[in-house]
Amino acid sequence: MGYEFDDAPTADLTASWVVSGPTAATFREDIERAIASKATDVRETIQDGIERGVSLEIPVVDGNAYGALRRVVDRHADRKGFAALGPDDRRRNVRLATATLGGESGRCSPYVLAEALLTVASPHSPTETLTTGDVAYGLAQLPAERLVPSLPPTMQKAVKALLVANGPLGRSAIVERAGISEASYDRNIDELAAIGLVEATGNGGHKQWQAWIVPWWSPLTDIDGPRTADGDKSALVRPSRWDDVLYEIALDLGLDPDYELFAWPVDADEVFAALPRLERWRGFVKTHYGLADVEHPALTPNDDTIEDGPDAPSSVEIGCGPAARSGEQVSLGGTNSSTN
Structure with missing residues (x-):
């Protein structure tokens, strides 16, 4: 059957596939190639430019990386009535979420983050922004098994x-x-x-x-020592670097770390290899300090740009005609008469 088109036809994608698991992000290129393999799977009359057709752009995105999580925070802050977030506030909120919910550095489930943000109350004023305190409250409402996996x-x-x-x-x-x-x-x-x-x-x-939810030493807080009134505040001074934090933690646990292990510059892999009891805190400490995620460089302490990162959204188009089609045949709008 033939198709009838409006002058400016549009459509919204209303379904999606979610691939989850410890190595799901490694399948991104395979998924894009699989979708692209169907790019010319249309009727011959459309491929030949005789008949108009419809193309569909399918976005492919790493849903648990910084860019996607940033969009989750922005969307829920807007829906709750908070003022637009600046880059620093947004980055801090994502860091807190990934430190608390992430199984690996700089990443967490966008669905769990959305679940936490749904419990945050609306602001008293439209000029208020979503703070790390608000996010911490939402995270605290989650089931125990969601916290620091x-x-x-x-x-x-x-x-x-x-x-x-x-x-x-x-x-x-x-x-x-x-x-x-x-x-x-x-x-x-x-x-x-x-x-x-x-x-x-x-x-x-x-x-x-x-x-x-947020330890006192985290750069995401504005306090200078332990919160409890009778805590021994003289025992710890706010550390300036993540390796200082680990050194103090190791001392508190009686691990008796070799001081040379923490001589600058510190090799994180060497520290955790020498002190395996701290391994489960690797992502927690590093994410609180906003350290760059080497594997996924879009997560950096001083850069909120995501368009060029590996978690930026990309699209694979299917249903389009051959690339050699003439210029006047590649648009559905106006007087042009073929597929985009």
Whole structure:
């Protein structure tokens, strides 16, 4: 059957395929080639330019990389009524999200991020912007298994129990609310404290704990020391570099790191190889500090441009005629009469 066209026909793509998994991003070129292989799969009369046809541009994008996550933040901030985000605010929000939700440095599920942002309340004024505090609140509402995926479930449950508590909790309360064993608590609480996700506050000689999505040492905060009033603020001074953070964490965990391992310039791979107990915190610390993602350079601490990065959207066109078609046949608009 023939086709009837309006003068300026348009269409919106209403369905999509999602390929997910640890190595899903490596299939991007294969997917684009597979789609492109259908580019001339149209009727001969359209290919010959005798009959008008319709082409379809199919966008292909790395959905969990910086560019896509930036668009998720922008879209939800706009829908909630927040003012437009500047590059710095946007970058900080994405960094916090990927540090908390990412299984690898600089990446996280856009769906989980959207789920967190849906819980953020609308602003009181249209001039307010979406802050890291707002994003942190949304992240804290997620189920325990979403938080810092590199952690074991018992750690995630303990953090979640403290995040939703109305005040500090002691050992027995954490064990009960998180549904973990006392042995799991004893094994993990010191590490959570060393990393700064939880902080201790004394109560008559019995230690209690509070938790925050953003550790006090993160550049995403504006504080100079641990948040708890009776915490030992003299023990740590705000580190200026990610390797300083790791060195302090290693000391707190009693790992007795070789000082030469942290002599500048520091090799991250050497640090984590020498201190394997810190491996699960690699992405967490590096993302908080906005370090460049070497594999995906669109995530950089000082560049918000995504158009030329590997996570920038691209399109594969199908249903179009041969490239040799004459110039007057390549548009659906005006008096031209063939496929774009």
